[in-house]
Amino acid sequence: MVVEAVPEGKYVDVGGGITMHYHEAGSGDRGVILFVHGSGPGASGWSNFKGNYPFLAEHGYRTIAPDTMGYGYSTKPEEGAFSLDDVAAQYKGLLDALGVDRVTVVGNSQGGAIAITMALNYPDLVERLVLMAPGGLETRETYMAMEGIKAMIRVLYKEGISKDTMRKVFTLQLHDESKITDEVIEERYQVAMTQHKDNIARIHVTNQEDRLAEIHCPLLCFWGANDKFCPSSGASKIASCCPNSRTMLIANCGHWVMVEYQKLFNDLTLKFVNNDLG
Numbered sequence: 001m002v003v004e005a006v007p008e009g010k011y012v013d014v015g016g017g018i019t020m021h022y023h024e025a026g027s028g029d030r031g032v033i034l035f036v037h038g039s040g041p042g043a044s045g046w047s048n049f050k051g052n053y054p055f056l057a058e059h060g061y062r063t064i065a066p067d068t069m070g071y072g073y074s075t076k077p078e079e080g081a082f083s084l085d086d087v088a089a090q091y092k093g094l095l096d097a098l099g100v101d102r103v104t105v106v107g108n109s110q111g112g113a114i115a116i117t118m119a120l121n122y123p124d125l126v127e128r129l130v131l132m133a134p135g136g137l138e139t140r141e142t143y144m145a146m147e148g149i150k151a152m153i154r155v156l157y158k159e160g161i162s163k164d165t166m167r168k169v170f171t172l173q174l175h176d177e178s179k180i181t182d183e184v185i186e187e188r189y190q191v192a193m194t195q196h197k198d199n200i201a202r203i204h205v206t207n208q209e210d211r212l213a214e215i216h217c218p219l220l221c222f223w224g225a226n227d228k229f230c231p232s233s234g235a236s237k238i239a240s241c242c243p244n245s246r247t248m249l250i251a252n253c254g255h256w257v258m259v260e261y262q263k264l265f266n267d268l269t270l271k272f273v274n275n276d277l278g
Helices: 045-049 053-058 084-097 110-121 140-144 147-159 163-173 182-192 209-214 234-241 262-273
Strands: 010-015 018-025 031-036 061-066 103-108 126-132 219-224 245-250
Touching: 010 084, 018 045, 018 053, 018 084, 031 045, 031 053, 031 084, 031 110, 045 061, 045 182, 053 061, 053 262, 061 084, 084 110, 103 110, 110 126, 110 209, 126 262, 140 147, 147 163, 163 182, 209 234, 219 234, 219 262, 234 245
Parallel strands: 031 061, 031 103, 103 126, 126 219, 219 245
Antiparallel strands: 010 018, 018 061
């Protein structure tokens, strides 16, 4: 008997034949925080944010960690292509179904690109943004030249998914290899076995750099200086273009700030949503 490495939560029909799976915690006395995970084989909301959303729930927030379409336990379409607008609308559908009309959106990598789209498309819904190395700020060619992206593509289309090949990708994902535990690999591997290999290409992430100045809500951005998936030059784009932003570039850190510097991320995010960052 195989024990599920990623626990099962709740489900909501968001329309268009898509059912989204999510975990949630917290009372919501202080507000609602939505966590939007990144892409890659085996990604899920719980795997990305299990060290973060319970912390903020303990401090009075209702925290919601869904699986994006095609990931985790959410619906995995076998055909078709989807824009960032399409996926942002699915997330809005989830929040509508849960009765949420104001939210802080936390997004990393592809999830950061989705979070930016939500802020642009639904400014009355998104009151704050927390981004970790968001995608959608460079050309496709720039991303495809990144060492981590090239390794992930090799695994998907040439080497094949295995625990060993996924561990190779994670040595590029995290600067501190001690964080690459057997637990993390098992979580990702089990979910990856349920995904289509072309899943990563199903959501088209467009370059939103030219629209950053339209984001006026408070924005906190984290970026690892050693990121091998999304170039850290994006940090200066956020800092210079978003008029109400603060950006932190972190030394000795890869693509997963919320994992490698969990306490720093949790503490600063809590201060930010509490409006206590100073």
